[in-house]
Amino acid sequence: MEWQQVMNEVPNPVVHVLLVEDDPDQAAVMEATIRSIPGFHLDHAGTLGEALYVADRFAIDIVLLDLDLPDSPVGETVERFCSARPDVAVVVLTGQAGKGRPEHALRFGAQDYLNKGPIAPDVLSRVIRYSIERKAVERQLRASERKNREFAADVAHELRTPLTILKYQVDDVGKSAEAKAMHESIDRMARLVEQILAHAEADHLPVSDVRTLNLANIARDVATDLVPLALKMGRLVAFDGPDTSVCVPGNEEGVRRAIRNLIENALKYSDAGTTVEVGVGKAGTVAIKDSGAGIPPEKRELIFKRFLRADRRPTGTGLGLSIVKKIMDAHGGSIEISDADGGGAIFTLRFPLDTEATVR
Secondary structure, eight states: OGGGOOGGGSSSOSEEEEEEOOOHHHHHHHHHHHHTSTTEEEEEESSHHHHHHHHHHSOOOEEEEESOBTTBOGGGHHHHHHHHOTTSEEEEEEOGGGTTHHHHHHHTTOOEEEESSOOOHHHHHHHHHHHHHHHHHHHHHHHHHHHHHHHHHHHHHHHHHHHHHHHHHHHTTOSOHHHHHHHHHHHHHHHHHHHHHHHHHHTTOOGGGEEEEEHHHHHHHHHHHTHHHHHHTTOEEEEEOOSSOOEEEEEHHHHHHHHHHHHHHHHHHSOTTOEEEEEEETTTEEEEEOOSSOOOGGGTTGGGSTTOOSSOOSSSOSOHHHHHHHHHHHTTOEEEEEEOTTSOEEEEEEOOOOOSOOOO
16 A cells, blocks of 8 residues: 555655545645655555554654545544644645635644645645744744743742741741731732743643633533632622533633633622623633723723733732733634623633534
8 A cells, every 4th residue: 555655665755745635536636746846755645544654653744634534524634633743744635615624724733724636846845845844943932832831830839839838837926917918928929829830831832732622611610610719709600601512622721721710800800799700602702791890991901911900909910811811812812801781891702613623
């Protein structure tokens, strides 16, 4: 079988291309073009399983990947390949009928896409080489980002220990007003340490961890988890969402963190005895409504900057909303602020829908 060719058959290939296409006619057109490009070596696979077999055993530089394969649903092919081989560049092959598929594929890790059919060799060569270069830059950035995350984690770990010791030492002081004030300061410092770490992680949500999520279930779970905190603060949390799945592509930990930060923020700024409302829309939105003083239009952009808050309260780190903004940017989404009827603010997260995939 052609997909079982080995690299040793071609001496020192410049670029090793793996074409994954089950349609013989489409494959023949693409093969003829690739073989006409000097320095390109080609292997061919007809299924995702065969493609992964080749990619696991040989030094593949780039994969030209058809989405509709016999052993993989259209909406899962890119995700499955990129999860298994995140180091390989991917160019998606798409037909005219799949106009919405390229954007979906790029969100799940592909570097570029091409329409099926005849394509000039110089154009194909340029797309392949640029995609390989983008993947190389991505790998370098990820290595740098990993070092930054490790540094932030080390700093957080080193600060947690003395803060914990200091808290125990304050316990020995008693229950004086001074001890209470020290406890509050230590708690704020501990919260700042955690938020600094979360802020660093929000910059580098791994593409390999992106999958199809049910936004309604995640928002419901987060809202439920925060009920005890709300009760402790003298407030309530209410949830409203559809019974059907709201599918979005995303990093689950990042999505949970964004929603949690917004609900915690709403609880902090709401009045005692009120309810924070969390609602999920079928269009991929999560809206969190509070009963606080609201946010003036001129401050709505500023509050997403690090260490800036809508007011001058001593509590809070000024990082929570900045983290949410970074997470939404990473997901290709947005965050909006509007006035709530009767006072307060509504923060709305808008995620791109994943209309072609199913939640697993």
